Amino acid sequence: MQSIYAMHQKNSDDIEKEEKFLYNSIDNILDLYLIMISALIEIQKKEIQFLETSSKKHLATTEEKKPNKKFVNNMLLHQLTESSSISIALENRKINNWTLNDDYIIILLNEVKKSSLYQKYMLDKSNSFDDDKQFIVDLFTVVIAPNEKLYEYLEDHKLTWIDDIPVVNTQILKQLKNLNQGEEFRVSKLYKDEEDKEFVSNLFRKTVLNEAIFSKEYENKTPNWDTERIAEIDTIIMKMAICEFLKFPSIPVKVTINEYLELAKEYSTPKSSMFINGILDNLVKEFNQEDKIKKTGRGLM
Structure with a gap:
């Protein structure tokens, strides 16, 4: 989220450079x-x-x-x-x-x-x-x-x-x-495994490369808000959530919504989490009706 925000602030389109910094x-x-x-x-x-x-x-x-x-x-x-x-x-x-x-x-x-x-x-x-x-x-x-x-x-x-x-x-x-007595303290790993590390790049790249498409998904879902008035962090959070809905079949919808609502509470405006929750809930219903969400595994919806 912060890396995408930084790209916006710098008007940068150098994905390689920004991913390296990430x-x-x-x-x-x-x-x-x-x-x-x-x-x-x-x-x-x-x-x-x-x-x-x-x-x-x-x-x-x-x-x-x-x-x-x-x-x-x-x-x-x-x-x-x-x-x-x-x-x-x-x-x-x-x-x-x-x-x-x-x-x-x-x-x-x-x-x-x-x-x-x-x-x-x-x-x-x-x-x-x-x-x-x-x-x-x-x-x-x-x-x-x-x-x-x-x-x-x-x-x-x-x-x-x-x-x-x-x-x-x-x-x-x-x-x-x-830690137990006599047990060696082991330094934590940054990533659980290679797939965990690849997720960083995949989420970053897929969100950045599809921003224009993802923004169209919520533009008409904000009747009381001019799209230009929506906090930039909120737009990034919604795009990342939409990216997970549509591009990451192994991530449950509820997990995605909960994670991004927490980000909104931490980094955006006091009312952002309620606003984003409403938009994402409506989008999930719409995506399901249009059969756009393809999740694999039990309990992922």
Whole structure:
């Protein structure tokens, strides 16, 4: 949707170039994912360094000489650090953001140590993997992911990440919650399979190449709206939905409608989802009457 919108704004007809940018933007999501995962690892490393430095002070206190190491010994963080999947991905993708910008790690570590979650965790004498995991899940949710300084850094680093941050953080939390003791944390794949990747290109190209045809499908279905007054994002959303109705036999109609209504709620005007829902419902009825929708598989209508 955003790539098609960008094409409109630039009056571009270079599909190859825009598709390349689209794939590059998706590819960059993996970098964001690795940056967020590595932040957890680097926060632990920074605390280890802090404790070691403090213990070697000339006038170190008893607490500094024998600190509470519950956080640095956290079992889930240890599994992240030991994950070859993460270390290989960081090396392959050349992710060294926190080496170059460790001041953000210090900011995050300070916020962690100020949090009530941390204070409660450090005082708790229990020592189980499940407790360690729950603490990191809560810490990531409440302290790290919402941190404004971190968000500003990510936004400045790559503008396309603004919409990707919630998706990436949700995926990380899902993986952390499902990680078992002794199990290696595996870096997520961007695409489920090759067919999944091909879908990106197919939806993009088929929508762009048939925009004029798709727009005619809804032009006469908006009696109370001048077509030129319809928000551009809304027209793109409707064209993409029509494309899925007519060009993608394996995608259920209801799934298409639900997905694009969610896009409308997120990116367009307050009334757009109701407007688009009405148009798409009418189009589906019409397409079915004209036998234009050819879906394969059970329950796809």
